[in-house]
Amino acid sequence: MKQIYPHLQNNTLFQLLQKPDFMKALVRLVDFKLHQDLQIKAEEHSILIFNREVMLAIVIYSGFETHEYDFLKCYKNLRLLTFSDVMLDMVEFRGVPLKHVDKMSWFFSVINTSDDEAIKSLASLNGLKLG
Numbered sequence: 576m577k578q579i580y581p582h583l584q585n586n587t588l589f590q591l592l593q594k595p596d597f598m599k600a601l602v603r604l605v606d607f608k609l610h611q612d613l614q615i616k617a618e619e620h621s622i623l624i625f626n627r628e629v630m631l632a633i634v635i636y637s638g639f640e641t642h643e644y645d646f647l648k649c650y651k652n653l654r655l656l657t658f659s660d661v662m663l664d665m666v667e668f669r670g671v672p673l674k675h676v677d678k679m680s681w682f683f684s685v686i687n688t689s690d691d692e693a694i695k696s697l698a699s700l701n702g703l704k705l706g
Contacts, residue, residue, distance in 0.1 A: 579617045585635045588658075589615075589622055592633075596691060598624055600684040602631055605654045605676065609688070618643055628652060635659075637667050644671055 580586050591597045592615055602610050606629050616623045620639035624631040630650040632643070634657045647653055656674045657663070663675055686698045 580635065585622075588633070588635070589617055592622060592624065596689040596694060597681075597685055600688045601633075601676070601681055602629060603688060604681055604684045605631060605656055605674070606652070623647075629654065631656065633657065634662060634668075634673060637662075637665065640667050640671050 578586055579589055592601065595613070598613050598615060599609065602608075602613060602624055608629075610626055610629055612626045613624055614626065616625070618632075620634065620636040620643055622633040622635065624633070629652045630647065631654045632639070632647055634655060644655075647655075654674070655672055656676045658676055658678050660675060662668055663673060683698075686694060689695055
């Protein structure tokens, strides 16, 4: 795996988001619509997912608010999100309409929206009553 970001978890996130089922599920979770022709781009402080109808910026590092936000805020249908609870309370992000997304909500969204049988079978694992 090519390292884009200094932290492994952000590289793993980028790698997962390159898979169409994961990308579509996240956008649908945030925008409540199923979008096609989504593209992904790694930025210095964020990961962008976009098409002609929506722009999603997943903020992963402080610095986004000064280096990337001014350029992106002109986009119609811009959604700014983070998986980090901590970022929501950071002084740097005051005035930035940042929304938190729970990774388990995304996980179940992937399962529920995928056409891949292997991914769909994960739902049965959650429902097992073992022991």
